Amino acid sequence: MSATVSYADEAAIRDLYQRMLDSWGDAIAYAECFTPDADYIIANGMIERGWKEIVDGHEIIFTAWARNSRLIGQIESIRFLTNDVALLIAYGHIEYLDHRSSDGNKRTVYSLVAQRLADRWLFAAYQNTPLGGH
Template sequence: MEQTRILAVLDRLAAAWERGDAAAYGREFTADASYVTYVGTVYRGRDDLAAGHAALFGKFLKGTRMFAEVVEVRLYDARTAVVVTRGDVGKKRPRRLSKVQTFTLVLEDDGEWRIAAFQNTKHHTLMEAVSFRMLPASAPR
């Protein structure tokens, strides 16, 4: 049940992105959320990330969609969950999803799950392959 509610947050997030609706996008985050983009930009708080995305949706990200595949969902207690996804954005789905995202969600006092922290990392497959070849023990199981 809770996993379904948690994944619904990500569905609403993607729908808001597709509409270019920065206010709706921001509502899926806690008021004090931290948001780190793959280029290293750090937004602090819902208002900051919504304002930044309003500008982005109006220019660089206009007409794009979010594409994601859930890697794992973990509930750590009744009020905390972490979701890891592979994803990307674009006007059409890329052949390979090039980023990895970590969402930390909390169940707030109003009974709604919201994202408290977000980290987006570019997946460097070549560097990863080189690292694993040079040091096989560093590869995940």
């Protein structure tokens, strides 16, 4: 069975992705882009499970190394696995707004699983991997 893809669904997922980028720096707004039980795998292999852990983890980084930064990203592909589940592959990096060096901030590729819940799309899973084998 192949998924029926609508322009509205793809647009809603692209809007969700942009909202995730735009909410960088606000742990609660960022976590609201995810399902309450989302699995969020960070580049170091740590797993944040669920909304509370995503908020707690991002509150720490937004006051530490990621303070005064923004998340830049671009979707490479969206593939609908079913009518209610889509896989995104995207590239991104953190840009520092206070001119700190970003040499240590490697660009990353990440995968996101979007899931339709009732009348909206949210991310149910995220995995972040630095490019270049780092």
